[in-house]
Amino acid sequence: MQDQTEPINLFWTGGWDSTFRLIRLVFVNKKTVHPYYIIDPGRNSTSLEIKAMTNIKKALIKKRPEIEDLILPTIFKELNQIQPNQTITESYKRLTVKESIGIQYDWLARFCADEGINNMEICNETAVFDEDNRTRKLLGDDLDKFETEYGVYYKLNENAKGKDIYLIYGNFNFPVFDFTKQDMFEYGKKFGFDDVMKLTWFCHTPTKKNNPCGKCHPCEAVYREGLKWRLPLSAKLRYHTWPILRRIKKAFEIK
Secondary structure, eight states: OOOTTSOEEEEOOSSHHHHHHHHIIIIISOOOEEEEEEEOTTOTTHHHHHHHHHHHHHHHHHHOGGGGGGBOOOEEEEGGGSOOOHHHHHHHHHHHHHSOOOTHHHHHHHHHHHHTOSOEEOOOOOOSSGGGOHHHHHHGGGEEEEEETTEEEEEEOGGGTTSHHHHHHTTEEBSOTTOOHHHHHHHHHHHTOHHHHTTOOOOSSOOTTSOOOSOSHHHHHHHHTTOGGGSOHHHHHHHHHHHHHHHHHHHHTOO
């Protein structure tokens, strides 16, 4: 179980789920947080995510100046600075045969191994549509639930040791498994930080005008999870038309 006297290590992206966790910890639980962000040069949204984190921190401090010291300086790490780890990468590749999981889990696992961090919080919410709960399904019965003064989190137990899932997910704590995105918004309204949640960024492939695209997986999640008000009209139109265009392209093998 995590030492409750230490700061909470958190992968923070400026997105909805990780921002909810950060705000809840500092705003409600008065708990110190140590944020981490991996800079992926191939991610079109990197600058917008960093901008969102800056704006969120400023907005929180403006609301509650006394919490400023609870948000430690974010540790930034370039993706190419994370050391290769063939054992972890091979485990990741085997897991992708069972379930479609993002490549980020390979390098996030390698980062934790590099840094010797075995209690990094990573925020995977409960999706409304069960097929979107890939991580939780993959971890299955090997999760234990821990109740703390700053909320519940889940972690892989001893039964997972020796399995591929342990090499990838063993250093992670999952603190928002019991929340949907809508739950987080309602919680934010209850405790007075829903306005700050609206400063989060989610789209991975923003338009030239830095608007959400409506086509990427995070945009799809926002729409499907009851937060479609976050998408501009153009993104909503693309959300509905893009699947049709993809099927047409595939049918005609247009690349």
